[in-house]
Amino acid sequence: MLLELRSVVDRVLAAPDRSSRGAQPPIRLSQNEMPWAPADVIVAAMTEAARNAHRYPDYHRTAARAAVAEAMGLDARRIAIDNGSGTLLHALARLVCEPGVHGVRPGPSFEAYAAALSLAGAESTEVGLDANGAMDLDAMLAAVGPETRIVYLCNPNNPTGGLRGVEDIRDFLKSVPSSVLVVVDEAYREFVSVEPLDATVGLLDEFENLVLLRTLSKAHGLAGIRVGYAAAAPRIAEALRRTSVGFALNSVAEAAVIAALSAEGLAVAKERTAVIVSERARVEAALKAANVAYVPSQANFLFLPGDAADLLSRLEARGVLARPFPKAGGARVTIGLPEENDAVLAALI
Structure with a gap:
């Protein structure tokens, strides 16, 4: 048993260290979270x-x-x-x-x-x-x-x-x-x-x-x-x-x-939500111009009608995590930072 354990450990240590490859973390747009840490x-x-x-x-x-x-x-x-x-x-x-x-x-x-x-x-x-x-x-x-x-x-x-x-x-x-x-x-x-x-x-x-x-x-x-x-x-x-x-x-x-x-906390929230609303409008305009289907939104996300698996695959190819809703006939993607939204647009247009 000890020899088997050592063998497993040796294989793990011999495997390439993926953490050192500099791989970018996924763009997390699946949970409707804000992209910023809480206000100071x-x-x-x-x-x-x-x-x-x-x-x-x-x-x-x-x-x-x-x-x-x-x-x-x-x-x-x-x-x-x-x-x-x-x-x-x-x-x-x-x-x-x-x-x-x-x-x-x-x-x-x-x-x-x-x-x-x-x-x-x-x-x-x-x-x-x-x-x-x-x-x-x-x-x-x-x-x-x-x-x-x-x-x-x-x-x-x-x-x-x-x-x-x-x-x-x-x-x-x-x-x-x-x-x-x-x-x-x-x-x-x-x-x-x-x-x-x-x-x-x-x-x-x-x-x-x-x-x-x-x-x-x-x-x-x-x-x-x-x-x-x-x-x-x-x-x-x-x-x-x-x-x-x-x-x-x-x-x-x-x-x-x-x-x-x-007052200070509300001011930060107002400023940040304004950025998200502005980005939402920008993403919607780009999708509309490219004839990509979406549901106009009043939240911090967009629903994309279509095959959920296909949409997720295209988004994941750009490093974007979205949320599938196969029964609803599509996927939901959170509005994030401008560069994150650019990745979404690159995947869809």
Whole structure:
């Protein structure tokens, strides 16, 4: 056995050292991440929090909730914050669903909606998108029945990037029974360029059954920290807070929230999202000029219709990692830095 082990080790040591070849790392455009490290103000706050990691974080997340509330112009009683917006969308399903009830979700869209409903014991109906890759609100309304307790809307939609404007959302909410919870997942809201960032926030005063979900993973570049928040009627936000796992928001994450939503942190996020939006427009224009199919997007990615395997192969040949969606009939590629986007264009044009 020892001789066999030595033989294996010898072969490994004799093999060429690929790390010394200077191979370029892949261009990671598969996860809708921001291409920059967190802003300096966020890193400084997280570093300071790490020095006090021997202390428990704030159980009630008071300071983080206050930071979110101020940034959104809302009362802190309307805010619940947790370990990622995915945690919150699962929590909302558990709040209102049980075996025998029903939920409505879009598709193709974020896979977590189906999982949340299934784990809560609910049946669900998947409703296809409209021609622009956005929510088909008429079809979703038609899918709402007597047993429906929750509807998920992804706006802009992932993976297609289609958006329904605030007036469309308002009309939908007017038509949905008030007993149905409408969860609008706005993970990519900061990249929307056709209406203001806060356009949907005013809907919370009109509809008690509305929940807005947002995240710090995208625009603020904090995907690895796992922070998401919900804005809703006080009773819904309180229910989320009461059913949340204690200390789920760690002290480093809380410090990141407060710094990200400070004036300095918001200014950095605004500057960076503007770069992504500008690059999105440039890439779309180049694809359009070359007659390459794409779905116009209001997020930080583009959906490319076509054979997913072929698209991935062409992108990988240029060192680009993208995300395949074979059931949706295409692939999704994140908008990155200009040179990264140039590699995408070189692969497609």
